[in-house]
Amino acid sequence: MQEFLQQLANGVAWGSIYALIALGYTMVYGILRLINFAHGDIYMVGAFAAYFLARAMGVGTVVEASPLVAAAVLLGSMVICAALGVLIELFAYRPVRRSSRITALITAIGVSLFLENAGIRIFGADPKFFPQVIAPRTIALAGGVMVTNHQIMVVVVSVLLMVALTLFIQKTRTGKAMRAVAFNRDAASLMGIPVDRIITITFAIGSALAAAAGFLVGLTNPKIEPLMGIMPGVKAFVAAVLGGIGSIPGAVIGGLVMGISEYMVVGYISSTYRDAIAFVILIIVLLIKPTGLLGRNVTEKV
Amino acid sequence: MSGARGVIGTVAAIAVVWAIDWAGSRILNPYIYRVLVLCSINVILALSLNLVNGITGQFSIGHAGFMAVGAYASAAYTVYAVPLMLGAEASKGGWVAAAAFLLAILVGGLVSAVAGFLVGLPSMRLRGDYLAIVTLGFGEIIRVAILNIDAVGGARGFAGVPQRTNLAWVLGGAWVTFVLIRNLMRSYHGRALLAIREDEIAAEALGVPTTRYKITAFVIGAFFAGMAGALFSHYTYLHTNSFTFMKSIEVIIMVVLGGMGSLTGSILGATLLTALPELLRFASSERLIIYSLLLILLMIARPQGILGRREVSFRSWFSRRRSRPTPAT
Numbered sequence: 001m002q003e004f005l006q007q008l009a010n011g012v013a014w015g016s017i018y019a020l021i022a023l024g025y026t027m028v029y030g031i032l033r034l035i036n037f038a039h040g041d042i043y044m045v046g047a048f049a050a051y052f053l054a055r056a057m058g059v060g061t062v063v064e065a066s067p068l069v070a071a072a073v074l075l076g077s078m079v080i081c082a083a084l085g086v087l088i089e090l091f092a093y094r095p096v097r098r099s100s101r102i103t104a105l106i107t108a109i110g111v112s113l114f115l116e117n118a119g120i121r122i123f124g125a126d127p128k129f130f131p132q133v134i135a136p137r138t139i140a141l142a143g144g145v146m147v148t149n150h151q152i153m154v155v156v157v158s159v160l161l162m163v164a165l166t167l168f169i170q171k172t173r174t175g176k177a178m179r180a181v182a183f184n185r186d187a188a189s190l191m192g193i194p195v196d197r198i199i200t201i202t203f204a205i206g207s208a209l210a211a212a213a214g215f216l217v218g219l220t221n222p223k224i225e226p227l228m229g230i231m232p233g234v235k236a237f238v239a240a241v242l243g244g245i246g247s248i249p250g251a252v253i254g255g256l257v258m259g260i261s262e263y264m265v266v267g268y269i270s271s272t273y274r275d276a277i278a279f280v281i282l283i284i285v286l287l288i289k290p291t292g293l294l295g296r297n298v299t300e301k302v
Numbered sequence: 303m304s305g306a307r308g309v310i311g312t313v314a315a316i317a318v319v320w321a322i323d324w325a326g327s328r329i330l331n332p333y334i335y336r337v338l339v340l341c342s343i344n345v346i347l348a349l350s351l352n353l354v355n356g357i358t359g360q361f362s363i364g365h366a367g368f369m370a371v372g373a374y375a376s377a378a379y380t381v382y383a384v385p386l387m388l389g390a391e392a393s394k395g396g397w398v399a400a401a402a403f404l405l406a407i408l409v410g411g412l413v414s415a416v417a418g419f420l421v422g423l424p425s426m427r428l429r430g431d432y433l434a435i436v437t438l439g440f441g442e443i444i445r446v447a448i449l450n451i452d453a454v455g456g457a458r459g460f461a462g463v464p465q466r467t468n469l470a471w472v473l474g475g476a477w478v479t480f481v482l483i484r485n486l487m488r489s490y491h492g493r494a495l496l497a498i499r500e501d502e503i504a505a506e507a508l509g510v511p512t513t514r515y516k517i518t519a520f521v522i523g524a525f526f527a528g529m530a531g532a533l534f535s536h537y538t539y540l541h542t543n544s545f546t547f548m549k550s551i552e553v554i555i556m557v558v559l560g561g562m563g564s565l566t567g568s569i570l571g572a573t574l575l576t577a578l579p580e581l582l583r584f585a586s587s588e589r590l591i592i593y594s595l596l597l598i599l600l601m602i603a604r605p606q607g608i609l610g611r612r613e614v615s616f617r618s619w620f621s622r623r624r625s626r627p628t629p630a631t
Contacts, residue, residue, distance in 0.1 A: 029431075033431075035431060035434075092598055095602040096601055096602055096605055100605065106555055106559075106601050107598055107601045109597070110598035111594075111598060113590065113594035114591060114598065117591045120587075121587055230548075234438070238439070241432065245431070270450075272446070272450055275446055276447070278439075279438075279439030280439075280443060282435065282436070283424070283440070283443075286435075286436055290432060
């Protein structure tokens with residue numbers, strides 16, 4: 001039982017990171033029907049942006065590690081990645097928006113390869129150690145479960161960001177416009193919604209969330225390298241599909257299911273099967289419910 | 303194509319293939335020879351994926367998985383079954399070994415086709431992006447499953463597979479793949495596949511058994527991918543790292559870049575994308591950055607791929623020249 005709870009706690013923390021990345025996938029997909037393959041690499045850039053910001057601020061030498069410093073680093077990397085997301089949309093995705101979806105997909109793959117290789121060139125291929133912006137501490141919970149304060153922070157920050165995102169989408173004018181564009185882009189355009197600007201905002205928000213995930217991963221697993229985004233990127237996309245792509249609560253549920261099931265496999269079966277379990281669950285879910293857990297059923301039109 | 307011409311063409315093609323290989327192994331330096339072999343294997347992969355993605359219009363990103371099945375099945379056949387059947391005779395080379403290798407390639411293709419059937423049966427219920435992600439999933443599951451089979455080396459890689467592949471084998475394989483898929487595309491069944499691509503609902507309404515055709519295309523695609531895998535496994539060191547989803551994506555890029563649905567386009571795309579990273583070697587550490595930028599620029603400049611849906615053939619090229627309208631006098 002203790003073992004189970006321990007894996008559950010680890011899984012929830014890891015699943016929150018998947019959920020944050022999956023949110024970006026699902027938002028972009030909801031609006032453009034584009035699988036933004038470069039999203040996992042934006043998460044990588046987020047981790048590196050946080051790394052360099054923390055180094056520039058002199059964390060551990062000039063300034064003491066504190067929650068305030070951590071918040072500054074987090075916000076900084078979110079802003080950098082939001083800008084990066086907007087640039088990518090402007091220069092790579094906008095020119096192919098009127099082309100077929102597969103063209104856009106290949107363009108996204110090209111952007112992904114570009115970020116990875118540019119990352120290797122600029123940051124170096126060897127792993128870097130993420131500075132400890134918050135001193136690590138282990139906390140014992142009820143039932144003998146041990147968690148680190150970093151894991152708690154991952155969950156708390158993720159929940160805060162998800163609540164903020166939900167409020168933004170449900171309560172603000174821009175959020176309403178985003179929902180309208182996702183529902184029907186042409187009709188939204190006819191109603192006077194600036195579709196291009198909404199798409200830009202979507203990319204900015206999605207990329208900022210990925211940057212937050214990159215920062216949080218740097219806290220818990222402090223080894224970052226330029227190819228770290230590939231696997232989490234694919235799995236987060238799987239999480240988004242699992243939950244029903246286009247659905248924001250679906251992305252969160254999908255992310256948590258993926259994180260927890262991975263840790264259960266590591267704990268009870270073997271870590272070599274870790275990368276396969278995500279896909280096994282995905283295939284089972286899609287065969288039973290082809291649009292994902294919370295996906296809407298789209299009727300076929302002739 | 304009439305019978306006599308077909309036979310002559312076949313004999314001529316075999317002669318050309320052997321001549322190229324004989325000349326290639328003597329004239330070309332080993333590096334260029336190697337790039338040519340990998341080019342041809344990629345041509346087989348791109349052609350077979352084009353059957354599924356370009357001609358039938360079903361988006362699959364699991365091709366590397368079928369390549370892996372073919373590679374490991376044929377390698378296991380060569381390493382474990384052939385010595386039992388032929389004894390020491392097989393290791394000597396010559397015609398017996400060549401026949402055993404041909405059989406190994408077929409074994410790779412057939413096992414992969416069975417895998418394609420098992421994967422295709424449930425997946426073909428899904429459409430569009432859901433199909434894409436499920437095929438990606440199956441590809442990764444296959445890779446992780448092979449990684450956990452100790453008899454084929456697991457994480458150590460499969461060592462001791464005899465190196466039988468040469469340029470003649472891969473060129474012959476690419477040629478067979480091209481001819482078979484081209485003939486299929488021109489047949490009654492090929493038109494059914496094209497109808498599914500154009501409009502699945504309309505095809506179904508006109509009495510095309512869409513699910514059966516989609517699965518058939520998927521199985522044939524898997525067969526050729528397995529063949530490519532078999533050729534690959536008898537050429538270089540065999541490890542599951544060669545078959546990650548990035549390999550599948552690489553093949554998709556070849557198909558899209560050449561033009562979805564164009565077979566000659568796939569040949570062009572596969573050749574170009576295998577050669578491009580080698581041609582960019584002068585730029586050393588920046589070469590993959592340039593490669594990715596070129597990919598983005600090409601997609602912006604030519605979204606339908608280099609050839610679109612057109613085919614290039616010597617015959618049409620000549621006839622176009624001949625039938626060029628003479629200027630009115």
